[in-house]
Amino acid sequence: MNKYLFWFIFLFVFSLFMFYLGLWFMLGDMCFFLEYSMMVINSLVFYYVLIFDWKSLLFMSVVLFISSMVIIYSSLYMGYGSFACNRFLYLVLLFIMSMVLMVLSPNLISILLGWDGLGLVSYCLVIYYSSVVSNLSGMITLLTNRLGDIGILISIGWMVSFGGWNFIFYNFYLNNFIVFLVILSSFTSSAQAPFSCWLPAAMAAPTPVSSLVHSSTLVTAGVYLLLRFFSDLLMFNLIFSLVGLFTMIFSSFCSNFEFDLKSIIAFSTLSQLGLMMMSIFMGFIDFSFYHLLTHAMFKSLLFLCSGIYIYNYMDNQDIRYMGGCCTFLPLTTCCFNVSSMCLCGLPFLSGFYSKDMIIEASVFFGFDYVFFFLFYFSLGLTCCYSFRLVYYSLVKSFSFMPINCVKNEFNYMGLSVYFMSFFSVIFGCFLNWLINMDMVWLFFPYYLKILSFLSIFLGFWLGYEFNNFSYLFNLSYYNFNSSMWFMFGYSSYLINFFFNFFLKYSLILFWGEYYTSSGILLYLNKFSDFLQFYLSNSIKIFLISYVLVFVFWL
Template sequence: MWLRSPLYLVGSGGLIGVSLSLGALGLKGVKCVWEYEIVSGMVFTLYWDNISLLFFSAVSLIAGSVIYFSGSYMGHDTGADRFTYLVLFFVFSMFFVVFSLNMVSILLGWDGLGLVSYILVVYYQNESSNAAGMITALSNRVGDAAILLCIGVMGEWGSWSFMMNMSESGKGIALLVVLAAITKSAQVPFSAWLPAAMAAPTPVSALVHSSTLVTAGVYLLIRFSPVLEDVRLGLLALALMTTFMTSVSATQETDLKKIVALSTLSQLGIMMGALASGFPLIAYFHLLTHALFKALLFMCSGKIIHESNETQDNRAMGGLSLSLPYTGVFMNVANMALCGAPFLAGFYSKDLLVEMELLSKSGGILVSLIGLSVGLSAVYSVRLTYLSIVGGGLHLPLHSSGDDDPKILKSKVLLGVGAVVGGSTLSWVLFSSSEAVVLPPSLKFLTVGAILVGVGAGVVLSTGGGLVNNTSGFPGGLIQMWFMPLLSGHLLTGSGLPLSKAGSVLESGWLEKAGGQGAYSSLFTSSGVLLGGQEGGVKLMLISFSLLVLVGVMLSYPGQSKLYFQLVS
C-alpha cells in the first residue's frame, strides 16, 4: 500500500489540472485538428473544439474529484490501487470518444468504456455485482454492434468522419447511431442496467453512472445531430417514456443510490428529448451542468451510506444537519440544482430546455408529459431533501458520525462551486447573444406550477408513505420501471432455466429413442442378429443345407393328400 498515497494524489491533481487547462481553451473557442498517418492511407485524427474541450474538462474535473474522494472512502480497500488505475483507463477511453473525428477510433473508446464499466461494476465480486455486471455488459454490447454497423455503412462513403456532409446519404445510419446511444444512455427499453449497476462502489457511480458513461450516448447524438431528422419522432417518444417512467419509479424507491440513478435516467431522457426537438446545444448545456451536481450528489450519498453502517435506505438518513452538516449542505445544494431551484446550475439549463421544448410545436400529450415529468422530478428531489433534514433517522444508539475528513470535504468543493455557479457561467459561454424566451402565460406558468405541485406532493409522500401501499403484482410492476428489470434479466433467466431442464428431460426420454440414439440402438440390435447368424461356421452351413434339401425333396414328392370334413350336429 506504499504506492497508494502518491497514486491518488498524482491522478486527481493531474486530472484537475487537465480540466482547468482544457476548460480555458474551450472558453476561448479554440478549434484544432491533429492528424497522424499510421500507415499509407490510414490517418488517425483528433478534433478539438469548444464542445469537446468543455465536455472533457468536466469529465477530468469529476474524475479528479472522485479519485481524491476515493483516497479516503476506499482507503482501507485492498484493491484501491486497482480502482485508481481503472478510473484512469476509463478517462483515457473517454478521451477517444470525445476527441475522435472518425468512427473507428470512437469504437476504441466506446468498447473501452464498456469494458472498464463492467470491471468496475463487478469490483466487489459478489453475486449481486456479478449479475449487475452481466446486464450492463450485454446491454452495452448491443450498442457496440450498432457502432460496428455504422463503420461498415460509412465505409461506402469513402470516409469514417462524422464531420463530412451527411445531410442525404447519412440518413441511413440514423437508426444505428440512435440504437448505440440509447444503450449507453440507458433509455427505454435498455433502462434496467443503470439501477442494477448501483451495486458498484459509490465512487464508480459518481464517475461512471452520473456524468461520463451514460452521457456518452447523448454526446454521440450531439455530434450526429444533422442526420437525426428522420428518427426525431421515435427518439422523442423513447425519451419521454424514459423520463416519465423513471420519475414515477423514483417517487417510490427507498434505496438512496437507486433514487439518484433514476433521477439521472430522468434527466437523460430530457436531454434526449431536446435533441429530438432540434436543440442539440441546449441539450449539451444541460449535460454539462447536470454532470457537475449529479456527481456531487452521488459523492454525498456515498458519505451518508458509509456513515450509516452501509444502509442505503433513505428513510434512515435523517438529521444530516446535526450528524453530517457539510455533507448535508452539499447534498441539498446538488438536490435543489437537480430540482431546478432558482439561480443554481440546473435552473439555467433545465428551465431553458423545457421552455424550448414547449415552443417546438408540441402537442397536448407532449406538453402534459413534460409538465408531469418536471413535477415528478420536484417530487423525489423534495422528498429526498425532506427526509435528509427533517427525518428522524435510524442511527444506532452508540454510533457516532463525523464530517471532518479533509479529503472528503476538499473533493466536494469544486463540484459544489460548479453546482452553484456552473449554470450561469456556461450560459454566457455557450450562448454569446442571449435572447429572452417569450412564452404564452399558460406555458410559462406550467413549469412553475408543476414544480409547486411537485413540492407539495414530495412533502406528502415523505410524511404519509408512497403512491401505492403495495408495490407487488401488476400495479407495483408498473410503478417500478414498467417491469424493465424483469424483462431485462429475471424473466429471461427465470424462463431459460426451466426450459433447459425440460429440454434435458425430453432429450434423455422419448426424443432420445426417436432420434439418433434410438436409430443407433436399432441398427446395433439388427446387426447383432445378422452377425450371430454368421458365427456358426461350416457346421451351421451344412445343417442349413441339409434342411433345405429335405424341404425340397418333400415339396417335390408326388404323394396323395386327402381332405376330411366332419359335420358336428
C-alpha cells in the first residue's frame, strides 16, 4: 500500500472538516477549552489545555491542507519505492503533529512541547541529505531556534508566580518583562533581523520540506504566537515595527542579488514575515492573521513549482540556467508565475487583498515620511525580485543543456501544483467574504489609493531594467548584498564578545562542574567498567561475593 496516498487522503479530509468546524465556530462565536489535569503541586495545578476557536481551527485547516499537498507531491519527488521514503514520511508527519500541538495550545508548557518538536524535527529534515552543507545548515537552524526556547523556558519559570501557565488569560500582565521574552522567542522562530541567518541556510532541506517549513509551519509559529496571546491595545510598539520594516528591506535587497532559486524564495518569505510582524506591532492583528493564511497558500505553491524545475533540470537551482521553462514546462511555469504575481499583490489575486488592507490601514497609523517611503519602497522591491523569476522563466531564452527531454506529465506532482494554484487565486477573496475583513471603510485621496498600484508596477519596471544592467556598482556591493549583509559574521562576533566578557565571571562555575556533573559522570563510568569486569568473570567470584555478603549481614 502506498502510505503517502493514505496520509494524503487522511490529512485532506481532516483539513476540510477543520475548515467547516472553524466556520461553524465563527458563526456561533464559540470557544472551547479541553483540559486534562497532569500535575498538582500545592496551589499550582498544571492542566494540559487545548483551545478550539475559529482562529486555531482555520489555521490548522490551512496547515493540514498544505501538508496533504506536500505529502502527495513528495511521493514522486522523494520516491516511494526507495528505502528512505518511510523515514521521510514519518519525519514530515511528526513535523505536522508538532505544529498542530502548538496551534491548539494556550498554555506555555504545551506550546514549548510543540515548539521543541518543530525545532528538532526540522533539524532532522534539514540534514536529510547528510552532506556537509546540510549538516552545517541544520546546526545553524537548530541553534538559532534554541535561542527562542530560552525565552519560553524563562517565561515558564517566571509565570509560576502567577499561579499557572495559561498565557492566554494573563493579558493584563503584559507590562511585565515576560512579554519581551516571548517576543524574542517569536523573533528567532520567524527569523527577524538579528536571527535571519538560518532561514536561507534551511534551504539545504528537500524542496517539499522547504515548502512546508516556509509557508505554514516553522517560520509562522512565532507570528502565530504573537497573534494569539497578546491583546490589541498593548501591541503598539514602534521599535519592533522598525525591526519588521528593516527585515523587509534587507531581505528584498538580498533577494535581488541572489541566483539560487530556493534562496530567492526563502528571502521572499523573510520579507513577508517582516510585513506580518510590522502589521502586528502597529495593531493590525486580524489583517496580519489574514495575510498569514493567504501567504501560506501561494508560498507553498511557489516552492512546489520550483521543486518541479529542480527535479526536471537535473538538480539545478541556478536561475541563470532556467531560461525558456515555458517551452518545456508550460503548465508548471504558468502556476509558478501565478504564485509570483500573488506574492507581488497584483490586483484581484490572493495576496492583493491581504497586502492592500495592511498598506491602506498603515497609512492611517500616522508614521512619518521616512517610514512611509520605506514601506512603499519595500513593496516595490518585492515586485522587483519577483519579476526576476518571471524574466528568467518566461522571457529569457533556453540556457540549459541542448540535448534533454523535459516535459509536463500529469502526475502526483502536477496534481498538487494545479490544485494549489487554483486555491492561490481564489483563497484571498474567498476568505475575505467568510471572515468579514471588509467591514471597515477607509477613504483615501485618489493619489494615495493608486500609490500601491504604482509601486507594484514601478517594481516590475525596475526588475526588468535590472536584468539588462551590466555591473554598475563596485564588486564589493554585490558581495555585500549576496552575503546577507554579512549578518552571520556579526552574530559570531557578538557570540565571541559575550563569551569573553562573561568568562571571568564563570571561572568559579568550573569547580562546581568538576565536583557535580563531570565528576559524577567520571565515577559512574568507572563503576560501570568495574561492574562489567565483575559480571564477565567466572562463577567463583559470585560464590565468594555471596559468602562475603552473608558474613557481613551476620
